[in-house]
Amino acid sequence: MAMISQNPFQLTGRYAERNKWEVISGPGDSRPTGLQIIEDEGLIGAMSNKVVLITGVSSGMGPETVRAIASTGATIFATARNLDKAREALGDSLLETGRVHLLFMDQTDLSSVRACADEFRQQCDGKLNILINNAGVMKTPEGRTKDGFELQFGTNHLSHFLLFYLLKDLLLASSTPGFHSRVVNVSSVGHRDGPVRFDNLNLEGEYDGWAAYGQSKTANIYMATQIERLYGAQGLHGLSLSPGSFASPNLQKFCQDDMDAAQMDERMAKYFTNVQQGCATSVYGAVSKDLEGKGGLYLEGASVAGPVLGDYDRVEYGYNEWAFDREKEEKVWEVSKKLVGVE
Template sequence: MPRIAPYAKLFKDPKGPGDIRPTAAKIVEDQGLVDSPEWKGRVVLITGCSPGGGLGPETAKAIRLTGADIYITNRDINKGKRVAEELLADGKTGWKVEVLEMDLSSLGSIRAAAQEFLRRSGNKLNVLINNAGVMAPPYSKTEDGFEIQFGTNHLGHFYLFHQVKDALLASATPTFCSRVVSVSSAAHRNTTINLDDLNWEKRKYLTLKAYGQSKLANVYFTNELDRQFEAQHLRANSLHPGGILTPLARYLPHERSEGLKDIPEVYRWLMTPAQGAATSTWAAVARELEDRGGMYLDECAEAVQVVPEPYHLPGYGPQAIDPPTEKKLWEASSELVGIKE
């Protein structure tokens, strides 16, 4: 089957943020889904929607153009409300935007938020976008005792999926599969999954290696999810959004964040948040991805395998497809968060 890459020409020669590469809104427009009758009544849940330039609000803003019901999460309910107010400022009445308080570093918070979401949505969910994350903070543990990046980026979303799984399955149909979209990172290419030390208790803690492990875990979780539920019309894909300077990078040294603007070869690959949200949006709504899963996406395309470096270029590492380890991570994660299957 030919590689799916509808925007390949636009990504061929990047010129930096705001160039001709598509925005998330452009994806929806190109799909012909603005104010779409087929999307009215569909339900989309997006984690990690904070004001200040992140990808979550841009993803929500674009998918809202379809007319779907949008649910966004934030661990700070007031910040979430600010994002909702921005979304509702378009004046479209009757188009739902709701905020859920959810801290992905707390299983109790995830469980409570999921229960509230299911109550409000009537146990309906068509698309789950696992967007939230933390990157390279100093070593700490979650409320439940997990290393903060693995616990938040992977286990938090793994646990959330299990809380809303029945709604995703019940909402799936042969003509529109339910979708799970996991925002990973090119950082997955520079590490492996250490099943004997997922919480970094036996090794020297390296913040970016720990981030990479959590992002590779996102890929493995998504691949295994797709494998398990494909027959029930639930599909899942992971992705790298591209190089975007968002608040996610606040723990990085200057040369790894704002300093990238001073490196011409790297700067031309950077994107605006609206462009960075395009691949997530494409994964969520694209007709060409209907009933397609188990893929790693970037540049609004099915990615290709590459060597680990350089970091700013697209592609997935050879370790990103590993069914035996994917299954083992699923089993280990289930045990860690208390899921019995």
């Protein structure tokens, strides 16, 4: 893999220095964990009046995101398609606190998303402060959701768009002067694999797993930025992020050879984190006081990222040139509304 020669460091914030290539050394290095973020923010037990909804908690960084946020004392609703797997991943000690509640949601089926939103409303006492759209699939074989959408675009973007749209009134109503509501979309450095193909969202006749993943992750960014544009002045903010790379056998089951090869590369091996560090940027986006009242930002390394510049490879920090584009953000919003059937 080509080394970087002329790319300025593109992260800012209290954890930025820990992400510099001169100091990172792989899983367990000085980059923060999700729990460290909570501790550094002074939020252990301090958010008992907040309600958080997190999708995709049966594997990967989902369970670790729940654990970190749970340390704040917040009430958490966590979704999964396989509830038994989610229970095993979270563990009895966390579930028995009575503050973490599991909800069934199959994100390949929009009727299931609607049912989950209804169930959430019945249990949340009219409050939702933070929505973390974490669930995702990666480089899947060509397939369709139950509603006929390309599997990755439908699962990674459209299901989350619908969930947000059905619950946005709660997010708006729950915002307070001291803590504005937040929507945190887990995108990926994979957004560089492709822009949104408005002319062929299903990639009919030209399917490529990474291109499909890329457009779904670009759509995650567009959605978060458009949330900020539409609702930021009302105290509801949208943020997107890349969590970095870490071993996640379930997420990476269709690209394990790619992941194995990446970890054989010296530069990539340094870039990888463990899963506790992998959830840190989501946690940072959800709770950091540095981000209070802010949105429309792309986060990496528990920091705010700028555009990637100069010569770069897949893991250099920063967002691609097409990641922020008002016309396309507005277009993906309107197209998504039509596809999921909301007004």
